[in-house]
Amino acid sequence: MYYRKYRLIIPFLLPALLLYTVFVLYPYVQAFYLALTSWSGTSAEKPFVGLSNFVSLLTDGRFLHALGNNAKFLVVLPLGTLSVALLFAALFTQGQRGIPGAGFYRVVFFFPQVMSVVIVGILFQYVYNPRYGILNEALKSVGLKSLTRTWLGNNATIFWAIAFVFIWSAIGFYMVIFMASMQSIPTSFYEAATLDGASRWRSFRDITLPLMWETIRTAIIYIAITALDMFVLVQVMTGSGANSAARSVEPIAVYMYIEAFTKNRWGSAAAIGVILLLLTLLLSVVLMRVTKRETYEF
Amino acid sequence: MSSTPINPTAEIDPEETISGEIVLDTRIETEPRLQPAGEKTTLGNALFLGTTQILMILWSVVVIFPFVWMITTSFKRDMEILTDPFGLPKALQWDNFSRAWTSAHIGTYVGNTLIVLSMSLTGTLLISAMAAYVLSRFEFPGNRALFLLFTAGLMFPMFLGLVPLYFLMDDLHLRNTYVGLALVYIAYSLPFTIFFLMGFFKTLPSEVAEASVVDGAGHFQTFFQIMLPMAKPGLIAMGIFNFLGQWNQFLLPLVLMQSESRYVLSQGLNFMAIQQGYDNDYSALFAAMTITMVPTLVVYILFQRRLESGLTAGALKG
Numbered sequence: 131m132y133y134r135k136y137r138l139i140i141p142f143l144l145p146a147l148l149l150y151t152v153f154v155l156y157p158y159v160q161a162f163y164l165a166l167t168s169w170s171g172t173s174a175e176k177p178f179v180g181l182s183n184f185v186s187l188l189t190d191g192r193f194l195h196a197l198g199n200n201a202k203f204l205v206v207l208p209l210g211t212l213s214v215a216l217l218f219a220a221l222f223t224q225g226q227r228g229i230p231g232a233g234f235y236r237v238v239f240f241f242p243q244v245m246s247v248v249i250v251g252i253l254f255q256y257v258y259n260p261r262y263g264i265l266n267e268a269l270k271s272v273g274l275k276s277l278t279r280t281w282l283g284n285n286a287t288i289f290w291a292i293a294f295v296f297i298w299s300a301i302g303f304y305m306v307i308f309m310a311s312m313q314s315i316p317t318s319f320y321e322a323a324t325l326d327g328a329s330r331w332r333s334f335r336d337i338t339l340p341l342m343w344e345t346i347r348t349a350i351i352y353i354a355i356t357a358l359d360m361f362v363l364v365q366v367m368t369g370s371g372a373n374s375a376a377r378s379v380e381p382i383a384v385y386m387y388i389e390a391f392t393k394n395r396w397g398s399a400a401a402i403g404v405i406l407l408l409l410t411l412l413l414s415v416v417l418m419r420v421t422k423r424e425t426y427e428f
Numbered sequence: 429m430s431s432t433p434i435n436p437t438a439e440i441d442p443e444e445t446i447s448g449e450i451v452l453d454t455r456i457e458t459e460p461r462l463q464p465a466g467e468k469t470t471l472g473n474a475l476f477l478g479t480t481q482i483l484m485i486l487w488s489v490v491v492i493f494p495f496v497w498m499i500t501t502s503f504k505r506d507m508e509i510l511t512d513p514f515g516l517p518k519a520l521q522w523d524n525f526s527r528a529w530t531s532a533h534i535g536t537y538v539g540n541t542l543i544v545l546s547m548s549l550t551g552t553l554l555i556s557a558m559a560a561y562v563l564s565r566f567e568f569p570g571n572r573a574l575f576l577l578f579t580a581g582l583m584f585p586m587f588l589g590l591v592p593l594y595f596l597m598d599d600l601h602l603r604n605t606y607v608g609l610a611l612v613y614i615a616y617s618l619p620f621t622i623f624f625l626m627g628f629f630k631t632l633p634s635e636v637a638e639a640s641v642v643d644g645a646g647h648f649q650t651f652f653q654i655m656l657p658m659a660k661p662g663l664i665a666m667g668i669f670n671f672l673g674q675w676n677q678f679l680l681p682l683v684l685m686q687s688e689s690r691y692v693l694s695q696g697l698n699f700m701a702i703q704q705g706y707d708n709d710y711s712a713l714f715a716a717m718t719i720t721m722v723p724t725l726v727v728y729i730l731f732q733r734r735l736e737s738g739l740t741a742g743a744l745k746g
Contacts, residue, residue: 153615157589
């Protein structure tokens, strides 16, 4: 009955295919070619240099340092975010009737996720401000003046200050995902465990965790890929600055932006893009392998 | 990834989507749980609940307070911000908002954002819906390959294509244009929106479409008058999802809209924040942030559940 269906199929697919090919696929494919050139952007010719962009990046201290920052984010962000999100989700779904006020807390905790990262970044730039930021003011008011810092102007604290903002804004999001997963576990499992004398912690460790592992796994991979980026938050919170503290937290995405739009080293920037892709793929595969567990049907 | 924890279409009964009553609602009521043994005493339970409450209240304060501080600060004089960061404003300085809106060009940035989003959101939804409809409901050679081609876009980091995209837009004379940015927004929103809507169209009953074809309606008519209205809940979910994504987008405009009069809001706000180093007009900056936050806050409070399910479904695209 779908005769002459191509009269529909072709015009319906064409706009999507056209836009996707021109603005997404073509730049992706071209990036691989540009990465092999030393193009300065102005000349028509793009001198082919083989893998030398990659070779010089791997010996470039600033790039390797940036890579190290991503590695640090990769450890700190999933651990900090997912452990707290898991704890909150568990607290929300445990207890006799759930906890009072759960609906309110849920709405509040999720809110930062909806906010623009740019606003969150600027806001925390001022929260951390050494002169009148509320963090230092709060520390002073409870007699902890010795703990006040120039949070974003100091190599020792800037990484943690930025990581905290990420974790702060992401906890509610992952908490909601974990709660949905926990609540799909049949209550009868917990009843049986209770009858057998299992404690809260035992129930959580031996029932909740294994049964929601697929969700946790997906969350780990998702947040890990986010940790490879971190462009917006770092760019905004360092005020796009080039002081030594800003340099000390620079992730590879920020370094790529500088290579491209400040130094006009387009070939090198494209090479960083390719490396970023390879890292994303590698990380996904490795994490999928490492986190693979037996799945339980219920 | 082998499983999607939150299946966006799982809870939608096709019968009910026709009436439009059931929307994407992944709300799950907090089920009562039995108390574990060993904590049967009311004291143990009270202690547990008390600790939990304290923890929750503390974290609520940590989450809410920066926003409250931002709003109160936006009504203060610069002097008050420096001398009394915690206090309430002595008088409401509405002038901060007018300075932010006009002198700091927040009004222009809002206008630019609205122009771009009005084109890009309409385009994203329409073009994705058409492609998703064809891909999910018609058999033809290359169908599967096209599906894989679109979903492959979900795996690639945007940074990979950034440099070529910049030059492509330059060659096409689309840099610093509203249409150019809107087209790029649409293109980058397609993979996930198509992926999501395909799952949606698959759940719609085929009898209705077939009946309308039998009744003599053309394929186009069937799509626009029957299938699209039936897919409304899915379109709303993707509308909200893409609205937030595109409203908050920072990287693409940073690269593609480099003339200040064309800045979109997130970019303009960042520009203004950097300028503060020279201008020292903190109160106007806070007012600008408040202006930017309020629409999001209102949307969030009105559509909290839909937004939550839309965003979480978006993240875990499987």
